[in-house]
Amino acid sequence: MSAVDFPIDNLPFGVVRPPGDDARVVVRIEDHVLDLAAAGIVPELTGRATLNAVLESGRESEIRERAGELLMAAPRHVLPVDSVEVLLPFRVGDFVDFYSSRHHAENVGAILRPDDPPLQPNWLHLPVGYHGRSGTVRVSGTPVQRPSGLVPGPDGRPVFSRTRALDYELEVGFVVGGPTATRIRPDDADRHVFGVVLLNDWSARDIQGYESRPLGPFLAKSFATSISPWVVTLEALRPFLIAGDVHDPEPAPHLRSTRPWGLDLHVEAHVNNTRVSATNFSVMHWTFAQQLAHLTTNGATTGAGDLFGSGTVSGPTPSERGCLIERTWGGAEPITLADGTTRTFLADGDTVTLRGWCGGDGRPRIGFGEVTGTVVAAVTSGED
Amino acid sequence: MSAVDFPIDNLPFGVVRPPGDDARVVVRIEDHVLDLAAAGIVPELTGRATLNAVLESGRESEIRERAGELLMAAPRHVLPVDSVEVLLPFRVGDFVDFYSSRHHAENVGAILRPDDPPLQPNWLHLPVGYHGRSGTVRVSGTPVQRPSGLVPGPDGRPVFSRTRALDYELEVGFVVGGPTATRIRPDDADRHVFGVVLLNDWSARDIQGYESRPLGPFLAKSFATSISPWVVTLEALRPFLIAGDVHDPEPAPHLRSTRPWGLDLHVEAHVNNTRVSATNFSVMHWTFAQQLAHLTTNGATTGAGDLFGSGTVSGPTPSERGCLIERTWGGAEPITLADGTTRTFLADGDTVTLRGWCGGDGRPRIGFGEVTGTVVAAVTSGED
Numbered sequence: 053m054s055a056v057d058f059p060i061d062n063l064p065f066g067v068v069r070p071p072g073d074d075a076r077v078v079v080r081i082e083d084h085v086l087d088l089a090a091a092g093i094v095p096e097l098t099g100r101a102t103l104n105a106v107l108e109s110g111r112e113s114e115i116r117e118r119a120g121e122l123l124m125a126a127p128r129h130v131l132p133v134d135s136v137e138v139l140l141p142f143r144v145g146d147f148v149d150f151y152s153s154r155h156h157a158e159n160v161g162a163i164l165r166p167d168d169p170p171l172q173p174n175w176l177h178l179p180v181g182y183h184g185r186s187g188t189v190r191v192s193g194t195p196v197q198r199p200s201g202l203v204p205g206p207d208g209r210p211v212f213s214r215t216r217a218l219d220y221e222l223e224v225g226f227v228v229g230g231p232t233a234t235r236i237r238p239d240d241a242d243r244h245v246f247g248v249v250l251l252n253d254w255s256a257r258d259i260q261g262y263e264s265r266p267l268g269p270f271l272a273k274s275f276a277t278s279i280s281p282w283v284v285t286l287e288a289l290r291p292f293l294i295a296g297d298v299h300d301p302e303p304a305p306h307l308r309s310t311r312p313w314g315l316d317l318h319v320e321a322h323v324n325n326t327r328v329s330a331t332n333f334s335v336m337h338w339t340f341a342q343q344l345a346h347l348t349t350n351g352a353t354t355g356a357g358d359l360f361g362s363g364t365v366s367g368p369t370p371s372e373r374g375c376l377i378e379r380t381w382g383g384a385e386p387i388t389l390a391d392g393t394t395r396t397f398l399a400d401g402d403t404v405t406l407r408g409w410c411g412g413d414g415r416p417r418i419g420f421g422e423v424t425g426t427v428v429a430a431v432t433s434g435e436d
Numbered sequence: 437m438s439a440v441d442f443p444i445d446n447l448p449f450g451v452v453r454p455p456g457d458d459a460r461v462v463v464r465i466e467d468h469v470l471d472l473a474a475a476g477i478v479p480e481l482t483g484r485a486t487l488n489a490v491l492e493s494g495r496e497s498e499i500r501e502r503a504g505e506l507l508m509a510a511p512r513h514v515l516p517v518d519s520v521e522v523l524l525p526f527r528v529g530d531f532v533d534f535y536s537s538r539h540h541a542e543n544v545g546a547i548l549r550p551d552d553p554p555l556q557p558n559w560l561h562l563p564v565g566y567h568g569r570s571g572t573v574r575v576s577g578t579p580v581q582r583p584s585g586l587v588p589g590p591d592g593r594p595v596f597s598r599t600r601a602l603d604y605e606l607e608v609g610f611v612v613g614g615p616t617a618t619r620i621r622p623d624d625a626d627r628h629v630f631g632v633v634l635l636n637d638w639s640a641r642d643i644q645g646y647e648s649r650p651l652g653p654f655l656a657k658s659f660a661t662s663i664s665p666w667v668v669t670l671e672a673l674r675p676f677l678i679a680g681d682v683h684d685p686e687p688a689p690h691l692r693s694t695r696p697w698g699l700d701l702h703v704e705a706h707v708n709n710t711r712v713s714a715t716n717f718s719v720m721h722w723t724f725a726q727q728l729a730h731l732t733t734n735g736a737t738t739g740a741g742d743l744f745g746s747g748t749v750s751g752p753t754p755s756e757r758g759c760l761i762e763r764t765w766g767g768a769e770p771i772t773l774a775d776g777t778t779r780t781f782l783a784d785g786d787t788v789t790l791r792g793w794c795g796g797d798g799r800p801r802i803g804f805g806e807v808t809g810t811v812v813a814a815v816t817s818g819e820d
């Protein structure tokens with residue numbers, strides 16, 4: 053991961069473990085990490101192995117300011133990031149995943165339901181979403197074992213098989229902080245969103261297609277969700293908040309906002325050494341502020357450690373499509389990697405890497421580093 | 437709640453708080469609770485406010501045995517249950533809800549999709565399920581505020597409205613214990629299921645109908661899920677394990693079991709003073725052992741504090757249907773309560789109470805007490 057993503061303007065939060073030692077809460081600076089407890093900035097973090105206390109505290113601005121001052125003055129209590137194990141940064145509460153790129157929703161609709169309108173009737177009126185499995189959110193670098201499940205067999209009867217349609221989804225994840233809240237207004241989103249990560253919503257398309265009616269995706273997604281280890285604060289991203297997408301029809305009052313909640317964030321996905329998807333997060337139709345408002349509008353509470361994903365980030369052109377089912381149009385149009393091999397879906401041994409950054413164009417670069425995962429072969433016992 | 441549910445053969449676990457004091461982990465005995473830390477049975481529970489350490493420990497058998505010996509000898513460290521506040525017994529990890537009564541699935545299919553076959557093609561081949569919101573699982577007695585959301589309006593455009601189709605769902609919930617595990621075989625279910633609760637999966641049918649395509653229920657369910665406060669151990673329920681439903685077609689190998697995983701458990705739902713649903717949990721098609729195997733068959737992990745619901749427990753006759761959308765056939769056939777009023781769906785002020793017990797027919801009665809919740813009016817700002 054490149055140190056260029058983490059200048060002093062960034063200072064994202066994470067959790068690391070030095071060899072043979074206890075985990076500790078840090079901020080990242082270039083290619084080092086600063087131990088917040090040892091440096092005396094947040095002494096009460098001693099012994100903590102997750103960011104959750106920081107997420108709850110609402111003190112991220114003050115902590116980053118003090119860390120910046122210390123790092124500018126006399127850097128102590130810093131460790132090379134290459135010398136430590138980088139851990140899952142927080143204990144995930146509820147995980148919700150949305151579906152908020154219109155390009156993605158229209159493409160997937162056209163691929164899977166070619167005889168129907170590409171968007172469901174609700175799509176333009178609310179940010180469609182569902183709950184995912186929080187217990188299988190993994191940190192970047194964790195291998196991803198190819199899942200098995202029931203898929204349609206040649207005679208129409210289902211067979212239990214390793215997935216033959218393993219996909220990535222290029223997403224952005226939002227980490228909730230502060231006190232427990234409900235019925236959040238979109239324009240209050242920055243009081244409740246602590247920070248942002250990159251998120252790979254690994255998906256098994258054949259399992260998904262078979263299981264999803266009528267209650268939605270389940271085992272096709274729950275085997276693994278990977279996130280980047282550095283929680284970039286919304287505070288650091290403020291210079292990159294821009295106007296969101298135009299909505300026509302106008303959304304219901306509880307989904308309207310007056311402040312800019314789009315995010316000028318470049319994101320891309322690589323399979324092995326080939327960049328397969330690249331677009332800008334500003335293509336999203338529903339903003340994270342609208343997503344947060346929607347998910348709490350029924351009185352559901354959200355609080356520190358909850359995570360919600362944007363949905364696959366897909367732009368209008370083929371190279372901007374954020375997953376393989378779109379890039380290969382359901383497998384009909386294989387893509388060719390730099391080594392000359394082709395893919396419809398992921399092969400065992402493939403490594404998927406998502407990267408993202410704001411700025412770097414004269415403005416300070418606020419980067420996310422990467423989230424990576426390598427596909428390992430399925431367990432074979434009991435399968436076809 | 438009746439003391440008759442909690443003889444010394446039961447000894448379920450829970451968490452209570454005496455007035456002005458700290459929460460504590462207890463077992464329930466008749467109309468009292470025994471403080472496990474104060475009694476010296478599990479001293480390390482001092483200061484704990486959830487069962488999670490007990491769920492992880494795998495020590496429930498030993499703890500119940502020692503508690504039983506102490507209670508038979510010289511009961512000390514017991515408190516009247518009426519003198520304490522009864523709390524949510526454990527911190528919920530992931531919450532999954534299934535859909536495993538064939539009667540329920542066929543009825544709901546016939547009501548909502550009258551032109552299609554009542555069962556989706558996957559239903560007989562796997563236990564259909566989805567993830568719910570763990571952060572809004574509430575303990576019995578917590579009021580349930582009527583949710584609002586987008587529902588279809590008179591001109592086809594959606595309107596933001598309080599739900600007009602608030603429903604209960606009579607379910608049984610299974611609490612996972614022990615170490616983190618994956619790819620669990622059905623016949624190993626008792627090594628991973630700690631205990632059982634009653635569960636009311638409150639549902640807003642109009643919100644559900646509008647939002648659910650293509651990713652399933654979300655806000656229609658996430659506002660509240662209520663559970664009974666006493667986690668009845670699977671150990672106490674062993675005498676009531678019976679053969680499960682016959683499967684034709686035979687399920688895939690990973691869903692086959694040789695041991696009896698059905699449960700002879702009487703369950704019922706009351707609206708105010710009227711019993712509206714009553715059946716036996718043995719009507720379920722997919723057993724909790726098959727559900728647990730299914731949810732981990734893709735490599736997803738499960739561990740202490742995870743909760744999964746059976747799905748609505750509905751038997752073959754009208755009075756056995758476990759929710760109002762079935763009881764009133766989508767609102768077409770209102771039911772009459774004991775006070776002469778009628779209901780299609782729940783009214784503000786209605787109290788829903790689920791009860792359940794095994795035995796009591798010459799065998800010891802192993803009861804669950806009840807899970808209750810009263811509907812309070814919606815927040816009205818910004819609505820129609």
